Structure formats: C-alpha cells, structure tokens
Amino acid sequence: MSKWIWFPGSFELYHSMLLHNRRTIARRYKDAKSPLMGETRSMYYQPMWEVSGPEHNVVLQKEATIDKEETIEMLSNTEYSLINVDGVSYPRNVKIKLSKGQHKVVVSGFNAEAFPAFYIKGNVFASNRSYTVLNRMRRGQNAGESELYTDENDKVEIFKFKYKPVKPVSVRKVNRGTLYDFGREQFAKLTLKSSAIKKVTLFLGESEEEALDTDYTQIVLNAEMQKGAYTSNAVAFRYVFIPTTKAHTLSAKLEYLPIVNRGCFKGANDFVNKLWDICAYTMLLNSREGFFDGIKRDRWIWSGDAYQSYLVNYYLGFDKEIVKRTIRSLRGGDPIIHHMNTITDYTFFWLISIWEYYFYTGDKDFIHDIYPDMKDVLAFVEGRLSRDGMFETRPGDWVFIDWSTFDSDGPLCAEQILLARAYECMSNCAKLNNEPEEAVRCKKRSDAIKKKVNALYWSDKKGGFVDSYTSGKENVTRHANILALLFGYTTKEREQSIIKNVIYNKKITPITTPYFEFFELDAMCKIGDFKYMTDMLDSYWGGMLRLGATTIWEEFDPRKKGIEHYEMYGGKYEKSLCHAWGASPIYLLGKYALGIKPTAPGYEAYEVRPNKMAFLGNFEGKVPCPAGEIFVKITDDDVRVKSPIDGGTLVLPSGTYKIEKNKELIAHW
C-alpha cells in the first residue's frame, strides 16, 4: 500500500508550526488608557520558543530489484516535482512501466508554501518509508510517512480531523443575551446564523462565570457575518455567551481525531468509572496534531506534558501515530538552539519517552528513524553539561520540574536524576541501533550521575534528597525524591526513608499539579502503596469532580473557593480546565489495578499483576497491546484474563500463571 512520503519530520514540523501560531492573547489590558488599548483578546500570540518550518526542497530515492513487472505513477503536492527512473525523468501523473530487474527511482520536489510530498503508486516501489533521503541534510534517513495519509487524494497540508455536531444542553436568557451550555468542554467550530446581526462578539468560557464575565473572558470571537453566517475556527469552550437579544441560531461541530479508546475500565465504584471517562474525554480533546497541553490557552505541544500523554495513551488509544508526531514536532528542525520548549527537564523527558515508546510498542522502525535526531539532541545536552558531566543551568534555560518553589541555588537534584534516566534510555536506543560503544558510554554516564546524586544531594538529617547541594539550606521538595523512587535510583533503605520522611510528611509542600501528582502516584504504586494512589483519586481528582469538572484541570488546590479555582498566572480565568496532564488515572488504573505492563519491548513478554484496592471494589477492564487488548476481571474470589497474545504471565499471591493466547485464564487469588 502506498503512503504519502516526505522529508522525515517535515509533515510534523509544518503542522506544528501552524498550530503553535494559532494561540491568541487571552487577556484584556484592563488598565487601558485608550479604548484600543483595552482590547487585545483574540490578537496573535507568538510562540515562546523557536518553531521550525519544514524542508522545502526534497529528494527521495529507492533502489530495488523486482521479480515481476510493475507500473508506477508519481503524484505530488507541487508542480515543481519529477520522478526519475533509472536516469530518465518524467513529470508527475504519468504511468511508467518497470521491467523485471533492478531499478532506481528518485523523486524530487519543491514546495515553497508548505513542504513537498509524493505518492507513488506501484508494488515494490509504492511510496513508504523504504525511500531514503538524498538531500545532503539527513542523507540516508528513511522518508517520513503517516498511517493517516495513505489515500492518493489526501492533502498533506490539511490535518485530517473529523467533525461531528454537538448540541447545547441548555440555553438561557441572561444579561440581555443568551448563554449556551454545551454540557462539557468542547473543541469545536461555532456557526452563528442570523439575518438581524451584522457583527457580534462571542464570549467563550470553560466556566459559566468566565463566559458571563465579559471583561475577563479569555477567548472572544469577533464574529463578522457574511451573508448572514459566521463560522469560527475550532476553539475551546463549554459555555458561549452571545450578548444580543437579536434572533440567531448557534451550532457547533466538534473537531477531533478519531482515536478509538481500546483501553477501558469499569468497576464497583461509580466515581472511579466516571473519573476514567472524564480522563478519557480530556485526552480525546487534547489528542490532535500532537498531544496538546490544554485546549483553551496554549494549545501547544509541551514535552513534559506530552510525556505523560504518551503513557496514558498506552493504556487508552495505543495510537502510535500521535506519539511519533508529537516526538517529531518537539524535536524541531536544525540547528537545535534551545531545550525543548526551552525547558531542560523537557529535553530529558523527550529522550526518555522514545525508549518507552519502543518498550510499549516494539516499533523498531521509529527508533531507527529518530535515532539520528536523538544523537543531535544528546550532543546539544552534552554541550551544556558541567565539566564532570553533570547538569548545570545555562543562560536561557528554563528549569521547570513543576509549578512549585525550589531551592534553585545550583543545579536541581531532580534535573540530575532525569539526566541520568535520559542517558540510560539513550543507551538502550544505541544498543538497538547497533552502536554498542555509544550504548556503553551512555550507560557509564548514567551510572556516574546516579552515584554523584546519591553522594551530593542526600541529607541524612532530612532523610531525603535535597534540591540543592550548594546552598547548604537542605531544602526538601517531593520532586527529586519521587523521581528517585520512580526510576529506582537509590537504595532500598533510602527509599523507605523517602516514603516516611518526604512522601508521608505533611510538612513537605504537597504537589498541586496533576502533572507531578502523576509521578508521585506512579512511584508510590511502583513500590506497592496503592492506597496512597486511591486516596488521591478520591481527594484530589474527586475534589475537582465534586466542583463540577467535566474535564481535568491544569492545577487544583482544595483550599481555594469559587472562581479562585479558575485563576492562574495572574489571570482571572487563565487556568486551563481541560488539561491533558490530569488524565493519569487511566494509566494508574491500567498499570496497577488491572496490573498490565510489558516486561519486554512491544509486549513480547508482559505481566498481569492485578491488585485488589479497597476503594475500587471489583472491576474489569482492557489494556491495549500491539496486537489487540488484554482483558482482566477481578472478583473477590478470582481473576480472569484473556489476551490476544502469548508471552504473558499472571502474577497473583497464589502463584504465577502462564497466559495462553486467546484462551481465558481463571485463577484464584
């Protein structure tokens, strides 16, 4: 089957460039001195980092021997293109017969506005990643392709979203206008029709308060009617307020990517079932060209946020394409001039994510294709390390880790741990790409950093890792300690100390973002403390749901009241109420309640280790793997497993059981 092909990364960089430039200013300048100065909402907002464009000139080739005749034909998205077969050039849209034997096919093209893409009909010479780059830049690398673009009529410049109508659940007259409530968060195109209205502003809110508080509403649409109608781009909202009493109709079409939720979870606890659904819907809305952070404000691809979406995805849609797109978008083009999203830890997560992608999917091709990019990223990282190979902050670096206050005198402990993990993952990928020397080098680097972290940052007095070893303040935050648990980078003794002196220590500032809560709960589950996780589902996620959340928020602080919850970054409604990094319950329930995870790349081997959790009661669910879904059901008495693949082991207190493909296994606890 033919696919559209392009310079590796160009499709992703092109769409990434477009999406990163779709953000608008969300806030109004209240202290305006002139009427004009007041209204900045809906104006353009420049991305905070360098956004790369695609390659405009591309040459791709394939050499192969065919044992029967075939006819090929090249289509392209540019008139500046040709196909050269065994040294003879042809224009596009021409059928060319290839005789039995060896052939060399070269396609080249130029596209100034977007990027050149080719579609070659044929058999052996059908276009796909088996074509390789002839440009000097990235010569020899495989062509880019996507499972989404396999039809000859596809337009690669248009991202293939789907659309479906969504209807408001209530319409109310209020404040001399109309308030529409769509029941839950939407990312949709709005169409306003009216013969009476010429121009009107639509005020969109993730909350009712925001939609009606028109001085502060973040997303406003200045609708200028053309022939009685106006249709917006897709935007985020649950509520729409139209401040007019004139007759009109409003309709909406959800814009989404049709990723099937192959994972599922259903149990005795209705709250958990509801939470799972809300998390899945939060993921749906944020799964687009890549994994977005949130749909209202940035709609950008952030590496750390995306890292978590990958993990949730492995327990939900198991969509490889979106992971690959996100990874390529984050990588950007050349030269690399800053960390991903300018954030040091986000670069480390990017390197880590690629190995984990392989571990879940077994997709060796992508590891092969992205490996040269990884090497360049690592070279960038290494160019900024200290003399002894440790992380240190350089001018222009954003050391994020989390929205929290750290003792940032000197390099942060959490960054060192992520760097060590990045080296470890790089080592694995090097091995996979037949670079054993590089694999050994990276492993050594990783071990050296781990050793130094344990020597420099550990505080016996505090019983945990401190942020900084240079300040002498011995300030402890949860973050580095959580990462050390998660990656198993310290001794069992110290792990116990961390749990007692840091995690369960109420004096240590709690995590306030679902982002880092993800890592905390992952770490606690990993060491077998499931109650810590289910308590948090109840108190933290439950806290949001009890306040009416229909998607998961960017941040949640139970101490806040009313619309205080919507405030962030100094803006009254600037907090995102549909933020992907809140969807971790899907991952946690799949990995630790259903208990499923690969133990060898691509589920060649895997483990089902379900855990009874009082809070959940009995439950059942599915977790996707490359070849289908693994089903698990637990009751008080027994555990049932059915899997489409071999290689699985059911691990229970009563013993371990081999899981046979397509055969239900029932075992007692």
Next chain:
Amino acid sequence: MSKWIWFPGSFELYHSMLLHNRRTIARRYKDAKSPLMGETRSMYYQPMWEVSGPEHNVVLQKEATIDKEETIEMLSNTEYSLINVDGVSYPRNVKIKLSKGQHKVVVSGFNAEAFPAFYIKGNVFASNRSYTVLNRMRRGQNAGESELYTDENDKVEIFKFKYKPVKPVSVRKVNRGTLYDFGREQFAKLTLKSSAIKKVTLFLGESEEEALDTDYTQIVLNAEMQKGAYTSNAVAFRYVFIPTTKAHTLSAKLEYLPIVNRGCFKGANDFVNKLWDICAYTMLLNSREGFFDGIKRDRWIWSGDAYQSYLVNYYLGFDKEIVKRTIRSLRGGDPIIHHMNTITDYTFFWLISIWEYYFYTGDKDFIHDIYPDMKDVLAFVEGRLSRDGMFETRPGDWVFIDWSTFDSDGPLCAEQILLARAYECMSNCAKLNNEPEEAVRCKKRSDAIKKKVNALYWSDKKGGFVDSYTSGKENVTRHANILALLFGYTTKEREQSIIKNVIYNKKITPITTPYFEFFELDAMCKIGDFKYMTDMLDSYWGGMLRLGATTIWEEFDPRKKGIEHYEMYGGKYEKSLCHAWGASPIYLLGKYALGIKPTAPGYEAYEVRPNKMAFLGNFEGKVPCPAGEIFVKITDDDVRVKSPIDGGTLVLPSGTYKIEKNKELIAHW
C-alpha cells in the same frame, strides 16, 4: 524614512529559494523508448545544494528615548502579527501615540508561506535595521532591510523587477514556421496572441541554430492559449522559433533590475567600446535577485561567479544592494552543511568578498550585520581543515577552481592560497568588529598557510607552484600561480619566475573560461603587464565578438568551429552565451586603464593611476565611488581628473598630484 524589515537574511533566502527552483531540465532524452520519455525539457530541475528557506516566526524590537512625541503605526504582510509598545499589545494598522521619553517597541509575526515583514511608520521608531532580533536564534542582530522596499505598499514577497517592451529586429518564415530574432540576448516575458492557435511549442535559442534545431533546443515553452493569449515567465533567448503557419503575434517584455551604469568607458578603439557595452549588457541581464551565473541554464547564484560580478559592479553600477543580497543568499540558513554551492573555493571567495565589499563601499553596517554569519562559515571551514590547519578535501566537497584538469592527488595549491586570503580578509573584518584577538588569530593562520604553500608547493625545476605536493608529478597549471601573483603571496623573485615559466609558457594549458581569465589578467595588470591583458581582450573576447557574440559566453575555445562553440557539459547547446563571469573587461579597464581604485575603505583615500595602452589609444571614462563618479581622460599629452571626493592621488610618471574635490586636475604624463 521607514523600510520594510525582517529577520536578517529572510528576504534574501526566500527569493533565493524561489529562484533556485525555477531552473528546468534543458535537455531532451533523445534515446527515449516511449514518446513520453523523449520530452523532459521544461520539467523541474532540483538545485544541487541545500537551499534554505526563510524564518517564519520573527520578533524584532527597538528601545529608544525620544525627545518629542511621535505617532507610530505597524503594517505587516501577515494577519498573525502585533506590535507591543511598553508592554501593551496592538494589532497592525493602528496609530499609537508615543509621549516624550523612553519606549520599547516590539513587533512579532508569523508567516507560513513566505516570511513575516513589518513596516513601522514613525520618526525615531520608523522601521529599519536599528531594530534587533529577539528570537533566540540570532538574538541581538540587526533586522534585515533593503533600499528597494521603502514604500508602505511594497510587497516583499514580490521581487521588484522592471519591465520594458523589446522588439524583434527580424522576423523570417522558415521550416514552416516563424523565426524571430531579437537582435541580442533577452531575459523577457513572451506573449503570444492568436485566435487560430490553441497550443503550440515555442523553441528559444541563444543562437539561431539552437532555436531551429528543435530536437535539441534547450528552452521550450509549451504555450497553452487562454482566451487567445499566452504569456510566459521571463526566460532567456535571442531567437524564438514558432513552428506554425497559423496567424499570430509575438511580443516580449524585458524583465530587469534598473541598475544605473555609473561607470563608463570610451576610447579610440571602437572594438573596446563595443566590448565594454556588451560586457555591461551581460551584467545587466545577470543582475537580478542576486548576481546570476548565466540567464539560460542555471540562473543560479554561484559564489565564485558572483565574486567576479561584485568586482565588475564596483566599476559599473556600484549597486550595494545586489552585492549584499547575493552574499546573504549564498550564506544560506543554519545549519551550514556544505560549502557554498558545495564548492570549497567558493566558500573562500565568499569570505574574501565581504572584506572587498567593505573596501570599495565603506559600508561598515553590513560588515557588522554579516559578521556573525562569517564566523559560522569560518567555523564550518575550520571543522574541515587538516590537523595543521591546511585545506584538505572532505567527502562531499567539490574542488572546482576552474573547468580545467588538475593533478588532484592531495589538496590543491590553489585552494590553500584562497584559504590564506580568506583568513586574511576574516582578520580584517574581525578587527573592524572590535575582535582584536580573533583578528590576530586569523592573521597568524593566514601567514602560516602562506609559508607552507611556499615551502610545499614550489617547484624549482618548474619555476612555479605545482598543483599537488603529494603526487610527485610536479604538474603545473596556471591557476595557483595566478592567485599567488594576485594576492602577492610569494617573493618578487618567484613572481618573475612564474611570469616567465608559467604565464608566458605556451606549454602550460591556457585558461579557457572567462572566469579564470579574469584572475589571470587582474594578476598580470597588477604586476604592470598591460599588454598581456589587451592582447587577450583582442584575441579572446575579440574572438567571441567576431563570431557574433552579443553577450559574453561561458567558455571560449578559439580552436572550435561553428556550432561546436555552443556545446558544453555534453549538451549540443548547453553552453551559456550570456555568462556574467565574462564581463571582467569593465573591471580591468576601470582599474588599470582609467587606473582607479580605493586605497582606504570606501574611497576615504584612492588612487588614480591611468595607464597608456597602445591597443586602446586615447580614452576617457568614469568609475563610481560612494559619493559619485570619478572622471578620467587621457590624451597623448596629459591626463584630466575630476572627482566628487577628496582623498585622491593622481599617480603619473611625472609625479603624484593631489586631487581636489570637484575641481578638474590636469597633469602632464
């Protein structure tokens, strides 16, 4: 005055990308096995090197204190743009009042299809290169601007050519069609009108033979008539053959850049006057977005070819803008992955050309703006030198020097000499940019290479420099010897040996390209041997003119006959008959006959050292300098000079004379 501003280089890279992709395949596949395989002419031809695109996301800023109010307004070529004044954002096309005092103005924009450009009306805050880049990439560098784009209605995506109608000098019925002769080479849009023709192919020729030899004509236009008319893009031709007897009209509009020929030359020798005019016309046709090599085949910007056009330009149009555009186009974007046009010597000429640009124009601003780019280019060069800092060939390098046969065992001598000169020029630019340490480092490197060249490549037996010191063959070509003379990189003794044993040695293969003939004649004139130059004007350039050339050819070998002259690269008519590198007589006559050259940057000081040359007889002419033109007239008895600037010295056998501004100086020989 406001100018359109952009990310430095983006304007040039955008137009360079377009022009480098306008080339079409010039040859037909004669040995076609199917009718389709036969016709490849007019199909797309991919550039041979990586062509960079512009930046799509740009942020530029300016901070200044104003002592009176001003109103500013930002225009842009993209709706994705805004202007931020002292922290407050406004859309484009809005008037903003600035009070007396300090202000900070930031413009940002995104343009996916081309590149963002801004035009800010105002006084102190009027847009020009005083705005600096806020992008992380190239932060702090000055904005790009052009003297061509200073009107608010300018469209930066459209290159500002001018057009004028040109008429054929003869129209003939031949071969059941019509042959139009436009008298000399044109680069023009052709318009065909006919109510009888629906579709016809136009065969364009630089020669009559080519236009009529329709199986081999290089440029063919497949005219599909729309409402009885067809208009082509601008193309190169002198002859147009239309193979139809149906009624039609053909008209043409020359597409050109209106650079005024500020230099001129007129003397007793009519051939020389005609040659000068033909050279000037050859330059006109090749002076476009940048300096082209030739207008028929590539229409590309080649660094070595352009280097010579710069020098001719200093004696003809003195157009700074085209030099700057060409230099930026050649530089390309980041990362640098190959030598300029992939040719090692062309990178060295690029570095050399920047210092020479400064020496002729005194334009310190450009040296400041391009210096960071130069440093990156030098870093690329240095990453590919041998351990002892000498040039060596790396995989992927094209070692050109000239269309000639060299002993290319080991690195070529000519490359080393150019590298030494590049270091010398880099040193000068470093000094100018207040980097004295870098200046000293580069000078030392230059001296070390010169020393090694004289030690390794000199052959006492041959009395000249040999191509290679590794092969033991002691093969002598003119090229390295010419460059050594030109840059004064050897002893006086060896210079005399070179002249005798290489230049005047008929056994040493003569130069066949006007390209290297330029350097040979420059070198010979520099050491005072003018007769060698005028003999060559007569035999070499005269040879072409006697064959009917109306523009200068890419190559000329007097031994060839008839249409053999049009053959090159294995194609029957592939030679370019309008090639910029043939225009050197303008430079040679200006610099050595009129005798004018700057002796300090920007003609702060200059010399007029006219030379009687028997071949020329009496003559007069003008040479441009930044402030106007310097006039020189020689008769048998005396020399007259009139100059718009101070700082000049007239040097004659009878003595030296100070040239006073705007006052005619008459001196006896």
